[in-house]
Structures are given as structure tokens and as C-alpha cells.
Amino acid sequence: MECVEAADVNGYRSKIRYQNMGEDYKLIATITPNTTNWTAKVVVLEKTSARTAYHSPTKYQNVVLMDMERNKVQATIYDTNIQAFQDQLLPSKTYLISNAAIRLTKPQYRSTVGEIQWTISGRTKVQELQEDHTAFISSTYVFTPFDRLHEHMDSKTDISIIGVAIDIKLKRFIHTRSGIQSCIQDVVLVNQRFETVLLTMWDQFVEKECIYISDNFNKKPIIVASHLKVSSFSGVSISTK
Incomplete structure (x- = not known):
């Protein structure tokens, strides 16, 4: 792989594209509305x-x-x-x-x-x-340890977690504070320290991700989830909502 470099406005060197097997690929950071044939x-x-x-x-x-x-x-x-x-x-x-x-x-x-x-x-x-x-x-994620989830409870912070699905509950319907009916389903995850956490799936995640987890449950799938919120719903739980 051959990298081509150019100086940016601050005088630093930055890679603007790279070549692999004769192809010339642009990096995302260099593609603008004026870039053509990339x-x-x-x-x-x-x-x-x-x-x-x-x-x-x-x-x-x-x-x-x-x-x-x-x-x-x-x-x-x-x-x-x-x-x-x-x-x-x-x-x-x-x-x-x-x-x-x-x-x-x-x-x-x-x-x-x-x-x-x-x-x-x-x-x-x-x-x-x-x-x-x-x-x-995997190296691009920063995972929050299960024993530190409480630090983000009911805050605006987005977190990412990783764990093995060991149980999945029956889906159920609830009414939110705004009066809208939502479908939710809980998945129990365990980490390498055998700590567990409840991941609450909402609406479209129930119809897609939960079905996939159920269909592959015997394989004990490893779940990576991002853009989650930690809430006090049912104790300390993590929500896709």
C-alpha cells in the first residue's frame, strides 16, 4: 500500500489518498462537494x-x-x-x-x-x-465497563458496550410519558467478569435485532451496541431508545 501526502494549511503532513493493487482511493476527509470521479x-x-x-x-x-x-x-x-x-x-x-x-x-x-x-x-x-x-x-470503539454504567445514569452521554447475550425476555408493550405505545424487549448481557446488565430494545430494534438474537441464541452471540443511554428504568439498564 502506497500513501501519497500533502501539506495542510498548518504545515502538517496529511495523507490524502492511498493506492492498493493499482487503484487510487480517496480518504473520506478529502472528499468534498467539489470532488469528482473518486x-x-x-x-x-x-x-x-x-x-x-x-x-x-x-x-x-x-x-x-x-x-x-x-x-x-x-x-x-x-x-x-x-x-x-x-x-x-x-x-x-x-x-x-x-x-x-x-x-x-x-x-x-x-x-x-x-x-x-x-x-x-x-x-x-x-x-x-x-x-x-x-x-x-473493534478498535474504534470505547466500551464502558458494566461496573461504571451508573456514572452515566439519566445523562445525555452516549455509551458503547460489548457482551454475550445469555437471555432474552418476552417482548411487551408500554405507554411512554407522551402517551405513545412502544414495544420493548430485554436482553441480558454478560461480560468477561461475569457481570450482567439489562439491554432494553425499543420498537424497530425489537423487530430486527431481537429476532436475530433469538434465532442465533444457541450460538451465544457477542453483542456490540453503541449510541446507548443508561437509565434508571428497571434499575440500571441500557436503552437503545
């Missing part, structure tokens, strides 16, 4: 369930991508393209992506991964690579 090599960190926008019938799905220099970007898929990419851009998989639409987002709509957003459409070229970057992905 290809990026990325790993999928997250792929959310499809959702409907608050003020319109538009459906959207967010995907968080990371390149080999740990630069991240949020990409969004809209409407009919969600079904088209259902079996692509899967978490932990590696892809070559070419010429997605690039735009600056308004401050109120910006994600935690920056002001640039990619849009994946039928014009975007996506090619899966048979590469395993599991260890690389």
Missing part, C-alpha cells in the same frame, strides 16, 4: 433501520462509513433505494464506493460524524471486497 475504500460501522421523516413521507436509512485512516462519514439512502441496497452496505463489510452525492448539511441536521453527508443512490457504484476488518472495527 473512489473510497470504506468499512460499514453502522446501518440503521429505515425511518420516515418527521415532516414528510420520505423514508431514509443512515449508514456510518469509515476508511482505513479512521475518518468517518454518514451516508443516507432514500425511498426506493433502501430496498435496492438491502443486501449491500452491511455492518462490518468492506466496500469500494464511487461518486456518491456529497453535500454540506445544515447545522441542525448534522450527525455526530461531521458536517459532510453522502447520499447513496442508484447512480452510486458499490462493490463489496472480501476483506476482514473485524479487529480494526
Whole structure:
């Protein structure tokens, strides 16, 4: 792998692209709305369930991508393209992506991964690579130990955890404080110190992730979860809500 460097405005050296097997790949940090004819090599960190926008019938799905220099970007898929990419851009998989639409987002709509957003459409070229970057992905997370979860209780802090699923409860319906009915399901996780914690799945996570965990429960799946909130609901519990 050959790296090409250029000086930034502060005089420091930064890698702007890299070459692999004769291909010239751009790093996420160097791709702007004015960049043309580019290809990026990325790993999928997250792929959310499809959702409907608050003020319109538009459906959207967010995907968080990371390149080999740990630069991240949020990409969004809209409407009919969600079904088209259902079996692509899967978490932990590696892809070559070419010429997605690039735009600056308004401050109120910006994600935690920056002001640039990619849009994946039928014009975007996506090619899966048979590469395993599991260890690389894991190294990007900062996991909160189970015995320190109470430090984040009822705060605005997002946390990430890792644990083995050892039990899953029956799903149930509750009414939130706003009067909306939600479906929740609890998963019991254990860590390497045999400490347990309750992970409460809400709504769309019950219909997707909980079904996957149930179907693979005999394998004792290892669960990595991020963007969680620690709450005092049913004691100290972690919530996807």
C-alpha cells in the first residue's frame, strides 16, 4: 500500500489518498462537494433501520462509513433505494464506493460524524471486497465497563458496550410519558467478569435485532451496541431508545 501526502494549511503532513493493487482511493476527509470521479475504500460501522421523516413521507436509512485512516462519514439512502441496497452496505463489510452525492448539511441536521453527508443512490457504484476488518472495527470503539454504567445514569452521554447475550425476555408493550405505545424487549448481557446488565430494545430494534438474537441464541452471540443511554428504568439498564 502506497500513501501519497500533502501539506495542510498548518504545515502538517496529511495523507490524502492511498493506492492498493493499482487503484487510487480517496480518504473520506478529502472528499468534498467539489470532488469528482473518486473512489473510497470504506468499512460499514453502522446501518440503521429505515425511518420516515418527521415532516414528510420520505423514508431514509443512515449508514456510518469509515476508511482505513479512521475518518468517518454518514451516508443516507432514500425511498426506493433502501430496498435496492438491502443486501449491500452491511455492518462490518468492506466496500469500494464511487461518486456518491456529497453535500454540506445544515447545522441542525448534522450527525455526530461531521458536517459532510453522502447520499447513496442508484447512480452510486458499490462493490463489496472480501476483506476482514473485524479487529480494526473493534478498535474504534470505547466500551464502558458494566461496573461504571451508573456514572452515566439519566445523562445525555452516549455509551458503547460489548457482551454475550445469555437471555432474552418476552417482548411487551408500554405507554411512554407522551402517551405513545412502544414495544420493548430485554436482553441480558454478560461480560468477561461475569457481570450482567439489562439491554432494553425499543420498537424497530425489537423487530430486527431481537429476532436475530433469538434465532442465533444457541450460538451465544457477542453483542456490540453503541449510541446507548443508561437509565434508571428497571434499575440500571441500557436503552437503545
